[in-house]
Amino acid sequence: MNILFIGSGAVGSYFAGKLSQTGAAVSLQARSDYEHVKIHGVHIHSVDGDFHYQPRHVVRDAAELPAKPDYAVLCIKVVEGADRVALLKNAVGPDTAIVLLSNGIEIEPEIAQAYPDHEIISALAFIGVTRTAPGHVHHQAYGHLSLGSYPSGLSDKARWLSEAFQSAGVLCNADADIATARWQKCVWNAAFNPVSVLTGLDTGRILNGQEGLIRALMQEVVAIAAAVGHPLPDTLVDKSIHGTKKMAAYKTSMLVDLEAGQPLETEVILGNAVRAGHKAGVPIPHLETVYALLKLKEAQRDRCSEVMSVSNQNAGNRLHTPFRPGA
């Protein structure tokens, strides 16, 4: 099996590396890291032991590959300006399964529409991992996966991929209901990420001060998930809170992105949940409030960037007005 990872960020580089170690034919499509990775490969500094690997092929564009891969694993953040459909264009042949390894909910429909004849596998990573330099990744914590066929079930290719990760030492859960797994992860993400961005605080300080707000946000996500056919366990909110309290205080990925000047996963983590809630008629005033504030916060940051960048004077207004007066 030939596997192409598209995206040389921390998540893609790490999981590609784990599969590489089993001798699988793993290639990497890189952009800014292309030169470095082509020559030096990728170094993973990991809590589980450092390792290095050289991908079978390192390409700037999948058109350079000698053959279409069996799996095209798209490992990029789903943010404004990330053209996922275009990135997959030269990567998929008739028999290529598309694997979407990204945060968020409802990230699949856009790809399913653009590639209606391709099998789609949806995957979630639970990992603390950071790209520290070109071709260098620091793996700090966790490192497991959930994956399943989209919209549900487990195809042969999904099972094979899950087993390949397992044999590479990656705890990989083959989940026939991956959409529900996405909602479950969203319960944590949609609560902690926006609150951390709006306040600048880590999970410990947030829970110490306003656990009630986090619970209210989580409960609304649980209510949306149930309304759209993905009921979650009653105990999930309590377990998420207690689990987070047991962890070391943690700076969310969205706050890290904000501080690094990176685009935020606001729409796939929060916007898609809010839209699903509106469509299903679920009252979600707490989520609406943090979503509206987060859009303003993004606008404020964009404005600061505009002031700093004279070449960016025609930047469009990125504000959305998703709020429903009186909702």
Next chain:
Amino acid sequence: MNILFIGSGAVGSYFAGKLSQTGAAVSLQARSDYEHVKIHGVHIHSVDGDFHYQPRHVVRDAAELPAKPDYAVLCIKVVEGADRVALLKNAVGPDTAIVLLSNGIEIEPEIAQAYPDHEIISALAFIGVTRTAPGHVHHQAYGHLSLGSYPSGLSDKARWLSEAFQSAGVLCNADADIATARWQKCVWNAAFNPVSVLTGLDTGRILNGQEGLIRALMQEVVAIAAAVGHPLPDTLVDKSIHGTKKMAAYKTSMLVDLEAGQPLETEVILGNAVRAGHKAGVPIPHLETVYALLKLKEAQRDRCSEVMSVSNQNAGNRLHTPFRPGA
């Protein structure tokens, strides 16, 4: 009539100056500005024309006054650490009316409890005014007052004071229902102030992006006000939004305070409204959310201050947990 203004901030200095110009016997209790004002008086740079005045007496403590004043006008922000009861202690004689000229709702009960035998006049300022240096105040916009007896009505002393301001050229509305006037001002304040602090944006950018959030917050304050016996006009939210759109984009006082490292009027503008809403059983999820976020934002700022101040290592945790899970 002898009138003592306690607090040499922008609001107190300005209105004391206006009364001074009519020849009224106006004294000023100053703290950090004492030396400067005692020698040089106060300079007001005003859109309506600059002026200068020398208060009758300038004191550090009201105990230094030759006689107790007829009015003790307390002009300080009601924030954590501001001991209003102590500030009034030496200022009030048996016949002194206490005038509370501060932002917020329900700012009177604490004073009424401490001084049960004194007349209390409650006053609101609508003014754009900034202290630029000791004894120097810049008056940029507006400049009118509403005042009335607490809890309601218009005493002779309230009428006299209102007329004194009128004769000083200050538009002063003698309002027999000042509590309702406070709720009306709170509709604007409780919406725009927290959103500006959480996003760093002025009124123009906020309304351009998320008018719906502002409307939802305003509507909740209107609902609380009605539930606690202060019904406001149905048209108030629309009028507030349209009025703000017509104004030049405006940086709220709370955002100015945040950026200047000053304590925020979170509790009297937002916390008191939230508590009144809870007590009255009014659903206020949007207000609860911004209140919880604002408390976290304050905690984050305090934490930054603590890091900077080694002498402050025993600072208590100022976090409150006002959130009602499931509310």
